[in-house]
Amino acid sequence: MNKGIFITFEGIEGSGKTTQGKILVEKLKREGFNVLYTYEPGDTQAGKHIRGILLNSEIRINPLCELLLYFADRVQHIEEKIKPSIESGFIVICDRFTDSTFVYQGYARGISIDLIKRLNKVILDKFIPDLTILLDCPAEVGLKRNQKINKKDRFEIENLDFHEKVRRGYLELVQVNKKRFFVLDATQSIDKISEEIYKKVKSIISHGI
Ligand code: TMP
Numbered sequence: 004m005n006k007g008i009f010i011t012f013e014g015i016e017g018s019g020k021t022t023q024g025k026i027l028v029e030k031l032k033r034e035g036f037n038v039l040y041t042y043e044p045g046d047t048q049a050g051k052h053i054r055g056i057l058l059n060s061e062i063r064i065n066p067l068c069e070l071l072l073y074f075a076d077r078v079q080h081i082e083e084k085i086k087p088s089i090e091s092g093f094i095v096i097c098d099r100f101t102d103s104t105f106v107y108q109g110y111a112r113g114i115s116i117d118l119i120k121r122l123n124k125v126i127l128d129k130f131i132p133d134l135t136i137l138l139d140c141p142a143e144v145g146l147k148r149n150q151k152i153n154k155k156d157r158f159e160i161e162n163l164d165f166h167e168k169v170r171r172g173y174l175e176l177v178q179v180n181k182k183r184f185f186v187l188d189a190t191q192s193i194d195k196i197s198e199e200i201y202k203k204v205k206s207i208i209s210h211g212i
Pocket of ligand 1: 016043044073099100101102103104105107108158
């Protein structure tokens with residue numbers, strides 16, 4: 004059996020990652036591909052508890068504790084869901100992955116990028132996505148979209164400046180991982196974005212990374 008493909012979606016709050024991830028899953032399933040849709044943090048039994056702590060703005064945790072909980076969630080997620088699915092030939096579509104840790108805990112919260120890199124190396128041992136789709140838009144646009152659905156977790160209560168740092172963090176990551184990232188302007192229509200994503204994913208399925 005061929006190995007599967009690991010695709011991640013990244014972007015600030017309200018960038019449309021979840022919508023686009025789900026559209027991609029539906030399109031691929033319609034064509035008969037085996038697809039797993041998953042997300043971080045929280046898509047395992049243990050992960051649900053970890054997510055409960057991470058996103059509850061009323062539970063006080065310090066930045067390092069937050070960082071380690073994201074890694075804890077990820078270790079469980081990779082071992083329990085992502086790796087077995089890839090090994091069975093599935094296309095795995097994951098809403099957020101390690102890039103989120105670099106930008107939220109690193110660029111925005113201010114934890115040393117070097118520390119995150121070292122932890123990443125030790126804990127994940129070069130397990131990286133084949134393709135990362137970044138939906139890029141100004142923080143103001145994303146936050147306005149989110150206000151409409153009235154979400155308020157630990158990160159949604161952060162100010163515009165925090166989310167601008169997240170956005171800039173992503174754009175810096177793109178510069179050092181040009182081959183892996185596919186960046187799209189998230190202010191375009193849902194249909195236009197989903198078409199571009201689909202074209203890119205199909206070309207990877209047909210011709211490799
Ligand atoms: P979401 O399910 O709405 O995307 O919420 C997850 C939140 O967790 C989002 O605000 C970003 C944050 N996050 C981090 O700060 N670091 C991480 O490593 C991940 C995966 C998510």
